[in-house]
Amino acid sequence: MKHLLKSNIPLNTKLVIYKQILRPSMTYGIQLWGTSKKSNIQKFQSFQSICLRLLTNAHWYVSNLTLHSDLKIPNIYTLASHYYKLFHNNTANHPNPLISNLSSLTLPNNSPRRLKRNWPGDLLNQ
Numbered sequence: 001m002k003h004l005l006k007s008n009i010p011l012n013t014k015l016v017i018y019k020q021i022l023r024p025s026m027t028y029g030i031q032l033w034g035t036s037k038k039s040n041i042q043k044f045q046s047f048q049s050i051c052l053r054l055l056t057n058a059h060w061y062v063s064n065l066t067l068h069s070d071l072k073i074p075n076i077y078t079l080a081s082h083y084y085k086l087f088h089n090n091t092a093n094h095p096n097p098l099i100s101n102l103s104s105l106t107l108p109n110n111s112p113r114r115l116k117r118n119w120p121g122d123l124l125n126q
Helices: 002-006 011-026 038-056 064-071 076-092 097-103 120-125
Strands: none
Touching: 002 011, 002 038, 011 038, 038 064, 038 076, 076 097
């Protein structure tokens, strides 16, 4: 895949390859793992930045923020929040009561005390 991303194909084609092959495999289940520790999410963010750098043949002095904004590709934190909001909206109106209960913001039999944990419901506020 690295050879394909570094080839002389037009940038638009490389972006399509990234969006159709790499990003879906990276964001599979992001609704659940999007609330993991920042160090774990940072690994995915680093991978995404490396891929964008390979796509554009960007030099070391071009910031990752510039790459993301120029290519109009959101970062992993934004993707996690977006996909969880879609998941939450789809499960809230589902006819099956077991699936519609997944959209509740609190877990049953759970104390309100949390020790620096991020829950999926926290992504709704971002």
